[in-house]
Amino acid sequence: MESKGFFVKKPDLLHLKTQKLPGGFLAAFLLLLVFLFMVVVIAGKTAAVATSLPAAPFVVVIDPGHGGENLGARYGDLVEKEMNLIVAQAMREELEKYEGVIVYLTREDSDTDISLSERAEFAASVGADYLFSLHFNMSEGQILFGAEVWVSAFDEYYARGHAFGQIQMALLSEMGLFDRGIKTRLSDRDDDFYGIIRQSRLQGVVGILIEYCHLDHVNDYPFYHYGAFQWRGFGRLSATAVAQYLQLSSVALGVDYSDFAVPLVEVPGEIVRPILTPPDVCRLELLEIDEKSRTAVFRLTAADAHAPLFYYGFSFDGGEDLATYEVLEVFPPGESELIVAVILPEGRDLKVAAMVINSFDRKTVSNIIEVAALEVMEEELLTMADDEADIVAEEADNGEIIEISLAEQTQTLMENHTNLINTDTFDAYSWLIAGILSLKLLVLIILISRVLIMMRRRGKRQ
């Protein structure tokens, strides 16, 4: 019953209200509309500004990958979490020389064990615009080499990450490292695969992951094996990349990147998906074989319609097992047919196969070409080589072989790539050598002059 009365009264109330507030209410309502319109316009303008680069001072969080129980990659005496920290500290030191940037580290020592979400939450708590996670790499079968940058697969996070990645990769390949590109990787749930990138995005921070080089590959050995002072070079390099990307200037360093040409990357309309298919073609053809020099010449035909080809290599044992491959070579960009001369091992039947790997590390193995055992010229030499191989195999079981072969191969690498040493990274080293040499020279001069003085005195006495 009560409800009935309510329905009866309602229209009357409304009617009364409109009657009691005529001109005054309309004016107030119009004013409110104008006010609301202005609020929307101003908010829209600030939103438009926020979608371009964030306003200075920039807040940059550097994340030394791993830490605590989480060691990261381990190779010989090297522990990735310790290397990452040294690189990160050097990066902060260098970046703080620039104006208009505030720098934080996610961890200050190697014992701290923090989760990826904690790192991202920390970045958000200090108002970070970017989080750079620093790493060193290793690969299955120890076959890959070079540097790479991983970015988010989503909208502006991708665009900003990719623009920075281009600057970072340009500096790393200038050093001589192989450019493995700027890539995205997705989880089964179609989210960013790398936790630090995913968690950063959840916090509204652009997360970027840098892999400087592969610790377990001979080609990358010259870029890190000198130790901490060389790792700090990576830190300074990344600081420079950030400074160029954010167009910073430094009075202390005497550099001005305010006009630096930052690459333009369009914000993608959909998820930027990685390529998951292997190279389409990998075909091997034996052209000729010279038994005396044990040299075989092959034609390697390879193609990938979706991703660039990065590496190729040969196996003499059918190519199924990654460990049977010789050190991979860089596949020349844009090529589809290579003529390759290969020195064949002697004394056994061979199953020669080639492999090509694309930029997303997808592999395709070629057909197999069987080559009958080549006759050995000197019986004695072969037994000697066999004995040596046994020793090497034993050492391999003890995990020592990599060091030995690396040391030997690095020697030749260093001879071939003396230009590598001609970078900033090696300055401290050269100064040290120069210092020691001049000290030695000084001692020698003192000794000679003393001998000369003594001889003169003797001469006078006589």
Ligand SMILES: [Zn+2]
């Ligand atoms: Zn790592």
